Amino acid sequence: MSLLRINGVEARFGGVVALAGVTLDIPEGVIFGLIGPNGAGKTTLINVVSGLVKPTAGSITFGAEAGGPWPIASAVSRGIVRTFQQTRAFLGLTVRENLRIAAVSSPDPACIEELVDACGLAPVLDRVAGDLPYATLRHLGIALALALKPRLLLLDEPAVGLAEEEVERLGALVRRWHAGGITVLLVEHNVRFLMEMSDRVAVLDRGAVLFVGTPAECQDRQEVIDVYLGRRQADAAD
Amino acid sequence: MMDPLASSRHGFIRTVAAASAMLVAACAVSLQLNDYYLYVVTIGAIFAVLAVSFDVLLGYTGYLSLAHGALYGLGAYICAVLTARHGLPFWAALPVAGLATGAAGALVALLSFRTRGLYFAVLTLGIGLVGHQLFLVFDQVTGGVGGFVGIPGPEQPAWLPVSPVAYAALLALALLWVTFVAASLFVRSKLGAACLAVREDITLARALGIRVAAARLSAFAFSATFAGLAGALFAAISSFIAPESFTVLGTGFQLVALVVVGGMGTLWGPVVGAILLTALPEALRVASTYSLLAYGVLLLVCVIFAPKGIASLISAAVRRFRGKSKPAPDPARLRREATP
Ligand SMILES: Nc1ncnc2c1ncn2[C@@H]1O[C@H](COP(=O)(O)OP(=O)(O)OP(=O)(O)O)[C@@H](O)[C@H]1O
Ligand SMILES: [Mg+2]
Numbered sequence: 001m002s003l004l005r006i007n008g009v010e011a012r013f014g015g016v017v018a019l020a021g022v023t024l025d026i027p028e029g030v031i032f033g034l035i036g037p038n039g040a041g042k043t044t045l046i047n048v049v050s051g052l053v054k055p056t057a058g059s060i061t062f063g064a065e066a067g068g069p070w071p072i073a074s075a076v077s078r079g080i081v082r083t084f085q086q087t088r089a090f091l092g093l094t095v096r097e098n099l100r101i102a103a104v105s106s107p108d109p110a111c112i113e114e115l116v117d118a119c120g121l122a123p124v125l126d127r128v129a130g131d132l133p134y135a136t137l138r139h140l141g142i143a144l145a146l147a148l149k150p151r152l153l154l155l156d157e158p159a160v161g162l163a164e165e166e167v168e169r170l171g172a173l174v175r176r177w178h179a180g181g182i183t184v185l186l187v188e189h190n191v192r193f194l195m196e197m198s199d200r201v202a203v204l205d206r207g208a209v210l211f212v213g214t215p216a217e218c219q220d221r222q223e224v225i226d227v228y229l230g231r232r233q234a235d236a237a238d
Numbered sequence: 239m240m241d242p243l244a245s246s247r248h249g250f251i252r253t254v255a256a257a258s259a260m261l262v263a264a265c266a267v268s269l270q271l272n273d274y275y276l277y278v279v280t281i282g283a284i285f286a287v288l289a290v291s292f293d294v295l296l297g298y299t300g301y302l303s304l305a306h307g308a309l310y311g312l313g314a315y316i317c318a319v320l321t322a323r324h325g326l327p328f329w330a331a332l333p334v335a336g337l338a339t340g341a342a343g344a345l346v347a348l349l350s351f352r353t354r355g356l357y358f359a360v361l362t363l364g365i366g367l368v369g370h371q372l373f374l375v376f377d378q379v380t381g382g383v384g385g386f387v388g389i390p391g392p393e394q395p396a397w398l399p400v401s402p403v404a405y406a407a408l409l410a411l412a413l414l415w416v417t418f419v420a421a422s423l424f425v426r427s428k429l430g431a432a433c434l435a436v437r438e439d440i441t442l443a444r445a446l447g448i449r450v451a452a453a454r455l456s457a458f459a460f461s462a463t464f465a466g467l468a469g470a471l472f473a474a475i476s477s478f479i480a481p482e483s484f485t486v487l488g489t490g491f492q493l494v495a496l497v498v499v500g501g502m503g504t505l506w507g508p509v510v511g512a513i514l515l516t517a518l519p520e521a522l523r524v525a526s527t528y529s530l531l532a533y534g535v536l537l538l539v540c541v542i543f544a545p546k547g548i549a550s551l552i553s554a555a556v557r558r559f560r561g562k563s564k565p566a567p568d569p570a571r572l573r574r575e576a577t578p
Contacts, residue, residue, distance in 0.1 A: 105447030
């Protein structure tokens, strides 16, 4: 049973075609990985699904409900919640105030206590978010999204800039909430992390879906290696 | 574990207790003053009401509105018309003026929907200028440039045998208390949290399901309501009002100065700012020219030496004092460390 169905979504910015007719099925209960080179349209896809950017064509179905994408507030109330590629938290406010804001539209503010523990925020509740170490800030960004008890969590490169053990902590956090019943769309450049986490993987290139399959299938496909994995390895060799 | 969201109830009770103590002290001191200083207290308190209501908008929601002076005037004229022309008692006219001005504030919010920052300020500058002009143009109702004469004062209860001037000061202080407590409740509410989110990052606020338009509308309406109440009280105790009291360049900008100098986003900082910048120059007045000069110099000194407002200086001093006198151990941490 698919939770999110993306039907022929197209997004243009002036002459730039960011999404050229994307169709994807994200089954309920999976961690769905999405990779692709810079500028492939991954963030734009998250923007469309979360209601931040209106697509020029196409639609989405969420659960049994057709007629999306919805404006961002309605998307959130349906349980579609996203994080941002550039970490976003209320930098001028304390962690406690950040969580108080997340609690405003949370259907279950009591869950925040557990989140605070799981995200390692208990010792920093009264610190200003802008002064937090980078990894803690990233966790705060995810905690704000999880506080809304999403059905579908859209994570835009959560692991970027994190050290290895921090990536592991992040992975454990996502797995724990996933086990609690959340479906996850995970956009990530850290290929190893993505392949380890995901049940299914899609590859996006220049606004089009190149491949959908299991992580193992993905790593064997020549065209994927060419457009993405190969280019990454070449980058690393530079 | 301690509830990460619980901070507010205790803080709120403490805030109300402190505000009440200040109210009692201010009333007690006021009753010893002569009429001139009572007038200074009254005007200072009314400006403090304006400053606190303005802080909800500027400090907590992040919108610099220059229409606040006009809204203050609207409250004043509504009260004047209702009491002087229609014979309504002041205590009936006061809530009407507050609610009507609140509705006008909501209208300003709707008009300025989608603008932010400088554009918003310019738009409200326009609204403030138009408002002031309307007070001049509709002279049938407002008395025009000559002013509105003969506004009845607030009815004084028999059980409070003080002079009318002292009564006015007590009323202004009481309104300040009400405004402060209401604003404290507002900023601690869900709407207040939503306003902070709007101020800090509107996109993230939306992504977290905050109804941005509702938050902004409520901040405007709240802020305007108390500006209207301040205006109504000002009209009733002055018995005479004229458009020059409600200009953008006068009242509008003065409010910005009060709140910035006092400390935005603290509620009590603007009260300090209002005392310092309205009452003090009045009290120290030798000649009115020097009063304006003193005002300007005070502004300069404050912004140079306390760019985050006087409130930030005071809280830093309090923190340093507390830190030295008792290195308070966090009882929650001790408990956590004691349990395996
Ligand atoms: N708001 C916008 N206005 C104009 N162009 C945009 C906008 N958003 C995205 N684009 C363009 O759309 C294309 C896809 O961008 P997008 O950010 O979705 O890529 P991405 O896959 O997330 O890349 P990265 O891996 O670098 O994050 C890019 O060419 C980008 O410049
Ligand atoms: Mg991106």
